Amino acid sequence: MSRDCDLLVVGAGAAGIAAAREALSLGLSVRVLEARGRVGGRALTDASLGAPMDLGATWLHAAQSNPLAPLAEAAGLELFNHDSVRDSRVWMGDRWAGAAEMAEYEAAERAWHEAVRLADALPAGERPLSLADAAPRGGPWDATLTHWEGPVIAAAEAAEIDLGDYLSTLLTGTNLLPREGCGHLLGTLARGLPVTFDAPVERLSWGGPGLRAEGPFGALTAGAAVVTVSTGVLASGAIRFDPALPQATAQAVHDLPMGLLNKIGLRATGEDRLDLPSFGGLERRLGEGERAMTFVAWPFGRDHLEGFVGGALAWETSRAGEGALAELAFAELGRIYGARAGRALRRDIRAEWDWGRDPHALGAYAALRPGRGGAREALSAPLAGGRLMLAGEACHATLAGTLAGAWLSGAGAAREAAAALLPHGILGRRPA
Numbered sequence: 001m002s003r004d005c006d007l008l009v010v011g012a013g014a015a016g017i018a019a020a021r022e023a024l025s026l027g028l029s030v031r032v033l034e035a036r037g038r039v040g041g042r043a044l045t046d047a048s049l050g051a052p053m054d055l056g057a058t059w060l061h062a063a064q065s066n067p068l069a070p071l072a073e074a075a076g077l078e079l080f081n082h083d084s085v086r087d088s089r090v091w092m093g094d095r096w097a098g099a100a101e102m103a104e105y106e107a108a109e110r111a112w113h114e115a116v117r118l119a120d121a122l123p124a125g126e127r128p129l130s131l132a133d134a135a136p137r138g139g140p141w142d143a144t145l146t147h148w149e150g151p152v153i154a155a156a157e158a159a160e161i162d163l164g165d166y167l168s169t170l171l172t173g174t175n176l177l178p179r180e181g182c183g184h185l186l187g188t189l190a191r192g193l194p195v196t197f198d199a200p201v202e203r204l205s206w207g208g209p210g211l212r213a214e215g216p217f218g219a220l221t222a223g224a225a226v227v228t229v230s231t232g233v234l235a236s237g238a239i240r241f242d243p244a245l246p247q248a249t250a251q252a253v254h255d256l257p258m259g260l261l262n263k264i265g266l267r268a269t270g271e272d273r274l275d276l277p278s279f280g281g282l283e284r285r286l287g288e289g290e291r292a293m294t295f296v297a298w299p300f301g302r303d304h305l306e307g308f309v310g311g312a313l314a315w316e317t318s319r320a321g322e323g324a325l326a327e328l329a330f331a332e333l334g335r336i337y338g339a340r341a342g343r344a345l346r347r348d349i350r351a352e353w354d355w356g357r358d359p360h361a362l363g364a365y366a367a368l369r370p371g372r373g374g375a376r377e378a379l380s381a382p383l384a385g386g387r388l389m390l391a392g393e394a395c396h397a398t399l400a401g402t403l404a405g406a407w408l409s410g411a412g413a414a415r416e417a418a419a420a421l422l423p424h425g426i427l428g429r430r431p432a
């Protein structure tokens with residue numbers, strides 16, 4: 001039977017780009033169908049503030065095991081070690097934390113992590129299922145640390161995060177910043193790939209020997225497919241699978257709902273830099289149940305401040321619609337700087353993207369529901385003997401929620417699909 005291509009890749013984010021590159025390197029013919037008019041997916045570098053700002057993925061985490069770090073360097077892109085200039089300020093409600101309080105915060109952080117690990121080691125029956133139930137409470141920094149590890153880092157409330165998965169996906173090592181942005185990096189790595197834009201797949205038939213994708217682009221047939229859309233998009237039913245995805249896969253999609261993290265860039269009006277150094281971090285000490293935004297100031301000496309909001313507060317501002325995130329950011333900064341914040345930062349020029357309302361993402365990245373261990377493996381299990389593979393950040397066991405996890409998952413899915421094509425006589429040689 002003649003087909004349009006060996007491998008169809010659905011989505012041109014990190015996982016899709018990696019899958020397409022891997023499949024091409026194995027000698028497969030490839031087509032990539034992307035719903036948006038650009039590559040990069042949840043990596044998006046914006047230029048509206050006059051300098052690059054990532055509105056999605058920002059850092060190359062865990063640089064030592066991040067496949068994108070050597071690829072960026074090979075492409076001649078500059079990577080900056082953010083950890084070399086870490087300089088955080090913590091607002092105590094009426095003043096900045098002093099040196100002794102910052103030392104206390106660091107000690108509390110070590111104790112917090114130790115307590116979480118000890119909770120994980122408890123015998124079954126006593127072991128808590130969620131991060132919230134494992135996290136210590138009552139100490140002067142505990143609420144701040146739980147808020148940081150939940151909404152800010154994992155994009156979900158600690159009560160919505162599986163304890164074991166939190167520990168398996170903890171990121172260690174160096175955090176690198178591509179000077180031109182992560183979206184720019186993915187654009188560079190996608191150059192020359194056979195991507196069709198504005199081509200949302202609406203139906204994917206995978207019951208027969210080949211696969212058929214349908215959408216506004218018409219129909220396209222392939223020997224195998226790697227589908228890289230988020231679990232939010234999978235759960236929304238935007239792609240109708242025919243036959244429906246197996247129960248175990250559907251359950252895994254349900255067990256990996258999307259968390260939300262949104263960013264906003266605010267530009268300085270003049271010379272006032274709010275007493276923050278370039279790359280300075282800004283956060284508030286929180287009481288139990290309190291929520292807040294966090295900020296990174298003036299990256300690379302640029303004249304904008306980047307604000308982050310995650311978890312329930314992010315969903316609330318997303319639902320509140322246009323302008324709500326800016327209001328929140330100014331309210332947050334106003335608590336610290338009073339009217340000075342409004343004078344130092346422009347309201348009329350800002351950069352932001354609401355990943356919660358973005359129909360092609362429907363969130364930032366997936367968090368595993370407490371007690372649902374095994375869902376990431378179930379989501380990435382080969383279907384139809386490997387001819388249908390789901391891939392993307394949610395599929396990676398240790399680098400979930402990151403570009404690196406998405407990249408490795410996409411490349412691995414392409415290798416699996418390539419191997420599956422062999423018995424069907426589509427490939428002339430076994431992939432390495």
Ligand SMILES: Cc1cc2nc3c(=O)[nH]c(=O)nc-3n(C[C@H](O)[C@H](O)[C@H](O)COP(=O)(O)OP(=O)(O)OC[C@H]3O[C@@H](n4cnc5c(N)ncnc54)[C@H](O)[C@@H]3O)c2cc1C
Binds near residue numbers: 056
């Ligand atoms: C605010 C924010 C900050 C983040 N910070 C970091 C960070 O600092 N470091 C880090 O490593 N990660 C970070 N992440 C996470 C990172 O962005 C994701 O893990 C990663 O980009 C996911 O890649 P993916 O290929 O799995 O999915 P995606 O990037 O979502 O790619 C899927 C693609 O499929 C397309 N698509 C959707 N539906 C269809 C359809 N029906 N047909 C065809 N195409 C479709 C989408 O448009 C998209 O391009 C952040 C994310 C956000 C939102």
